[in-house]
Amino acid sequence: MELLDNLMIGFSTAMQWNNLLFCLIGALIGTMIGVLPGIGPVPTVALLLPFTFGMPPASGFIMLAGIFYGAQYGGSTTAILVNIPGETSSVVTCLDGHQMARQGRAGTALAIAALSSFFAGTVATIVIALLSGPLSKLALSFTAVEFFSLMVLGLVAAVILAHGSVIKSLAMIGIGLLLGIVGIDVNSGAERMTFNIPEFADGLGFVSVAMGFFGLAEIMTNIEKPSQRVIVSQRMKDLFPSLADLKAAFPAALRGTAIGSILGVLPGGGAALPPFTAYAVEKKIAKDPSRFGRGAIEGVASPEAANNAGAQTSFIPLLTLGIPSNALMALMIGALMIHGIQPGPQIMVEQKELVWGVIASMWTGNLMLLIINLPLIGMWVSLLKVPYRLLFPAILLFCCIGAYGVNNSVVDVWLMLGCSVVGYFFNKVKVETAPLLLGMVLGPQLEENLRRAMMLSGGDFSVFVTRPISAVLLATVVVILLVLMSPAILRKRNEVVES
Amino acid sequence: MTEASEKTKQRPALEELLFGLFLAALAGGVFYATRRLSVGTAGDMGPGYVPQAISWGMLLFGLFFVGRSFVIPGERILPPCWRALILIPLAAAVFSLLVMKAGLAIASFLCMLVASAASSETRPLEILVFSLFISAGSVLLFVRALSLPVPIFPW
Numbered sequence: 001m002e003l004l005d006n007l008m009i010g011f012s013t014a015m016q017w018n019n020l021l022f023c024l025i026g027a028l029i030g031t032m033i034g035v036l037p038g039i040g041p042v043p044t045v046a047l048l049l050p051f052t053f054g055m056p057p058a059s060g061f062i063m064l065a066g067i068f069y070g071a072q073y074g075g076s077t078t079a080i081l082v083n084i085p086g087e088t089s090s091v092v093t094c095l096d097g098h099q100m101a102r103q104g105r106a107g108t109a110l111a112i113a114a115l116s117s118f119f120a121g122t123v124a125t126i127v128i129a130l131l132s133g134p135l136s137k138l139a140l141s142f143t144a145v146e147f148f149s150l151m152v153l154g155l156v157a158a159v160i161l162a163h164g165s166v167i168k169s170l171a172m173i174g175i176g177l178l179l180g181i182v183g184i185d186v187n188s189g190a191e192r193m194t195f196n197i198p199e200f201a202d203g204l205g206f207v208s209v210a211m212g213f214f215g216l217a218e219i220m221t222n223i224e225k226p227s228q229r230v231i232v233s234q235r236m237k238d239l240f241p242s243l244a245d246l247k248a249a250f251p252a253a254l255r256g257t258a259i260g261s262i263l264g265v266l267p268g269g270g271a272a273l274p275p276f277t278a279y280a281v282e283k284k285i286a287k288d289p290s291r292f293g294r295g296a297i298e299g300v301a302s303p304e305a306a307n308n309a310g311a312q313t314s315f316i317p318l319l320t321l322g323i324p325s326n327a328l329m330a331l332m333i334g335a336l337m338i339h340g341i342q343p344g345p346q347i348m349v350e351q352k353e354l355v356w357g358v359i360a361s362m363w364t365g366n367l368m369l370l371i372i373n374l375p376l377i378g379m380w381v382s383l384l385k386v387p388y389r390l391l392f393p394a395i396l397l398f399c400c401i402g403a404y405g406v407n408n409s410v411v412d413v414w415l416m417l418g419c420s421v422v423g424y425f426f427n428k429v430k431v432e433t434a435p436l437l438l439g440m441v442l443g444p445q446l447e448e449n450l451r452r453a454m455m456l457s458g459g460d461f462s463v464f465v466t467r468p469i470s471a472v473l474l475a476t477v478v479v480i481l482l483v484l485m486s487p488a489i490l491r492k493r494n495e496v497v498e499s
Numbered sequence: 500m501t502e503a504s505e506k507t508k509q510r511p512a513l514e515e516l517l518f519g520l521f522l523a524a525l526a527g528g529v530f531y532a533t534r535r536l537s538v539g540t541a542g543d544m545g546p547g548y549v550p551q552a553i554s555w556g557m558l559l560f561g562l563f564f565v566g567r568s569f570v571i572p573g574e575r576i577l578p579p580c581w582r583a584l585i586l587i588p589l590a591a592a593v594f595s596l597l598v599m600k601a602g603l604a605i606a607s608f609l610c611m612l613v614a615s616a617a618s619s620e621t622r623p624l625e626i627l628v629f630s631l632f633i634s635a636g637s638v639l640l641f642v643r644a645l646s647l648p649v650p651i652f653p654w
Contacts, residue, residue, distance in 0.1 A: 051645050167560070168518065168564075170560070171518075171557065171560040171561075174522075174553055174560065175522075175525065178525070178529060178550060178554070181549060181553075185546035188546045190536055190546040192532075192533060192536060192546055192550060193529065193532045193533065193550065216587055219583075219587055220580070220583045220587050220617075223580065223583040223587075223617055223618050226620075387620075388618075389618050389620040389622070390625070392614065392615075392617075392618065393590075393610075393612075393614040393615045393626070393629075394611065394629075396587065396590055396610065396614045397594070397610050397614070397634075397637065399591075400591055400594040400598075400610060401607070401637060401641055401647070404594075404595070404598060404647075404649070405647050408647075410595035410598060413591055413595035413598075416591060417588045417591040417592060417595070420587065420591070424579070425517075428514075428579060429514040429515075429518045430574075431518060450544075451544045451548075451549070454541050454542055454544060455542065455543065457542075458542045459540055459541035459542025459543070460541075460542075461541065
């Protein structure tokens with residue numbers, strides 16, 4: 001059984017004591033930023049990236065992945081206790097989770113959320129293990145033509161869940177591609193758009209760009225709004241759910257896991273779609289839909305399961321095809337490249353320990369979260385009392401230090417500064433910045449594959465539609481675009497994204 | 500649409516117009532920056548081919564948004580909060596100007612103080628103590644524990 005062998009390799013990597021430690025650190029940091037509103041996983045991962053360069057790649061990635069799912073846990077904790085979703089993914093958990101808390105069942109809600117997430121995480125780990133092998137084998141037969149089409153599909157699909165206008169998001173991808181192209185052209189050695197700044201010859205640092213757009217620009221936008229007061233008054237009791245609760249929650253968690261696993265794999269599946277869909281499904285199949293919004297336990301179990309399953313299966317396109325499905329995965333790709341690992345199907349073969357170690361660590365990480373987080377809830381809640389007026393100068397400082405740490409150069413801090421101003425402008429005109437980051441990370445590869453494909457075909461663009469796999473991929477792009485542009489779907493999508 | 504939200508609509512749609520102009524300006528900037536790079540042919544692309552091809556796309560997108568801004572009504576944009584827009588980047592600038600010369604401790608402390616001035620909710624005494632605490636913590640965490648190669652003090 002190749003699959004079992006691979007999982008064994010993975011667990012032997014994930015169970016090394018230093019990797020367990022990094023997994024724990026990542027999960028704890030993740031939970032912390034998940035609890036704190038106003039800082040998300042993207043700037044946190046960007047901030048910590050430079051400090052993973054010295055580690056073995058597997059340890060670094062295990063920690064960064066831990067931040068990602070830790071943040072989901074933290075986000076749902078605050079959603080239940082104080083009705084503030086720490087992350088977008090936990091918006092739905094507020095609906096019934098906080099109602100349960102108000103009925104004095106906060107402990108049960110938290111336990112159900114944690115157990116559902118753990119269950120979903122376990123299943124998703126198996127899904128990743130099952131799907132990754134065949135998918136990467138398929139992708140190994142790809143040539144430059146197919147990779148180009150695949151990247152186009154990945155970029156366009158990622159637009160599906162961007163808020164606001166589809167056309168604006170496409171334009172943002174273009175801006176990202178341009179940013180990604182800055183630097184020395186590998187084929188001709190010519191400097192492109194470096195403006196004679198020697199530090200830009202290797203390309204713009206995506207860490208600085210990400211922190212500028214997601215860290216600093218967010219601060220500038222947040223300061224404008226008056227801060228909310230947080231009242232935490234729940235007392236924790238009956239942490240362990242009753243048998244009846246478990247009976248009600250389990251089928252819902254099962255459905256949520258299935259929904260999350262499927263939607264997470266889709267490029268652009270992102271954080272919002274799985275929990276929203278799962279909640280909608282639960283409400284639809286319930287015997288008495290009016291219970292929802294009043295503390296229905298299924299309304300906590302299913303979205304939480306979907307959320308966690310989706311978060312983990314969104315690693316599949318990254319690991320097998322080298323295509324990021326959201327901004328965070330784009331950062332992960334950048335991190336791989338800094339470690340000298342070219343993302344793509346070949347990493348499943350060449351970097352077995354890394355890939356399977358990260359996959360297995362998701363399971364150990366989820367187990368740790370389950371065990372440590374429930375007793376630590378009091379501590380997380382007290383974190384919520386730190387007001388934003390203290391938080392944001394600290395976040396800003398950490399971003400500066402992080403940007404400096406990438407190359408030990410202040411040029412990256414200046415780059416971050418520039419991006420923050422542009423990012424503020426983007427927030428003002430209400431365009432989503434995530435597609436830009438995806439474009440930026442994929443830009444160099446997209447260009448390289450386009451040039452190689454065109455070189456082979458002698459400048460004939462029809463090669464993209466005459467090769468079958470490429471034709472199917474591009475046809476999917478066209479269908480997605482047509483569907484997205486149609487007014488009826490557009491309205492539906494806005495309802496889902498914005499509700 | 501309620502009546503109240505109708506009133507906040509305006510023409511030209513400022514969001515669209517500004518974004519469109521931004522894209523057009525960006526395309527212009529790329530054309531200028533890549534003017535000396537050879538473009539080549541589709542079969543043998545030069546370094547200028549892809550950037551210029553994307554810029555044409557950006558220009559089209561830009562013109563589309565500019566055009567659309569005069570057709571559809573847009574939301575009113577709140578005026579920018581200049582205090583945050585100036586002070587947050589300024590704080591980052593203070594950090595990058597000071598970090599090598601004055602060391603991480605002083606750069607961190609001043610960076611946080613400048614940043615905190617961006618919010619009207621900041622309390623002076625509180626932020627002084629907090630900044631001292633975080634700066635000291637950063638020095639310990641990043642320089643001592645994570646061995647970031649940067650001076651701590653100016654001497």
